[in-house]
Amino acid sequence: MALSSILKPEAVKVFSAASSKKRLFQEIGDVAHSAYGLDPQNTVEALLERESLGPTGVGHGVALPHARVPEIDSVIGIFLMLETPIDFGAVDRQPVDIAFSLFAPEESGVEHLKALALVSRTLRDSALCSKLRANPDSATLYTLLTEAQPVAA
Numbered sequence: 001m002a003l004s005s006i007l008k009p010e011a012v013k014v015f016s017a018a019s020s021k022k023r024l025f026q027e028i029g030d031v032a033h034s035a036y037g038l039d040p041q042n043t044v045e046a047l048l049e050r051e052s053l054g055p056t057g058v059g060h061g062v063a064l065p066h067a068r069v070p071e072i073d074s075v076i077g078i079f080l081m082l083e084t085p086i087d088f089g090a091v092d093r094q095p096v097d098i099a100f101s102l103f104a105p106e107e108s109g110v111e112h113l114k115a116l117a118l119v120s121r122t123l124r125d126s127a128l129c130s131k132l133r134a135n136p137d138s139a140t141l142y143t144l145l146t147e148a149q150p151v152a153a
Contacts, residue, residue: 001114003122004146006102007077011035012142016083021051024086025065028101031078036103038071043103057090061133062123066102066116075104075115081132081141098123098132122148 013031018024025047029040046067050056057063078101085095100119104112123129128148132141 001111001118002146003077003118003148006075006115007079007142007145008035009139009142011077012079012138012145014081014083014136014138014141018080018082018084018086020086021088022048024080024082024088024099025051027080028065028078028099031080032076032101032103035078036072036076038069038103042069042071043067046103047101055089055091057088057094057096058120058123059090059092059094060126060129061085061090061094061097062129063088063090063096063099064102064116064119064123065099066104066112068106068108068112069103070106072103072105075102075108075111077102077115077119079141079145081136083136098129 025044029044032038032043033040047065050067056065080099082097085097088096
């Protein structure tokens, strides 16, 4: 699996002001709608429901919000770079400025987990995250992400 198989160029965005986790989820819902045709309300509710189980902020300024939704038949991704980091309740208590959101079909099992592992390994690369943070252009971000080779687990 490659990031290019789950991430469309139009699903990569830079946002200047998401004031809270809920507002970030609303932005993700808007991108999910414009890039993939998903219902924005359903995606936000799915993310909030998943987040209620525990925060998806994995540390080092990175969050991996994810959820299952009934409207799709394969895993899809959305990447958001925040110009202003927000509190996300991350494990290291650091604010988040990189969010890679995944949506999977309700019945998906291993594919969802493989995608989550791929994104996690990719964004664990501090050099890649530095490049992402230094290039606030959606097209450049997409290229950096899809050309990145995830570090071995």
